[in-house]
Amino acid sequence: MPGESRIRETELQLRITQLIGNGKLPRWMPARIGAGHDDRNVCVACDRRIASEDIEYDVDDERTGRQLNFHLDCCAVWQRECARGTHEGGS
Numbered sequence: 001m002p003g004e005s006r007i008r009e010t011e012l013q014l015r016i017t018q019l020i021g022n023g024k025l026p027r028w029m030p031a032r033i034g035a036g037h038d039d040r041n042v043c044v045a046c047d048r049r050i051a052s053e054d055i056e057y058d059v060d061d062e063r064t065g066r067q068l069n070f071h072l073d074c075c076a077v078w079q080r081e082c083a084r085g086t087h088e089g090g091s
Contacts, residue, residue, distance in 0.1 A: 009073070009077065012045065012046060012073070012074060012077050013077050013080075013081065015045065015046070016045050016074070016077050016078050016081050017081055019044075019045065020078075020081055020082070024044075025044065025045070025068070025078060026059075026061055026062070026063060026082075027082060027085070028082055029059075029079055029082045029083075030059050030060060030061075030062060032060070033057055033058065033059050033075070034057070034058040034059075035055050035056065035057050035058070036055070036056055036058070037052060037053075037054075037055065037056060038050065038052070038056050038069075039051060039052035041056060041069040042069065043069060043070050043071045043074050044068045044069060044070060044074075045070055045071070045074035045075075045077070045078055046071065046074050048071070050069060050070075050071055054071060054072070055072055056069055056070070056071075057069070057070040057071070057072060057075040058070075059075075
């Protein structure tokens, strides 16, 4: 159902906004985002495993040196939230 995907995106946007606000996700997009396949990682945005058939998006968090892994949709929502730049708190 089309409504289900919209609800999921709204929930994901709220979660990502909270993660940015509490500093668990950076509020600025990095200069480079890598992409590939790997079935060992969990998406930092939705907390679900990234399946081997999915493309994984990798971002180096310059604040911590950690690599952040995302699903495509999750990465897109995070990028939109970074572009909005309306978050308070965190770094």
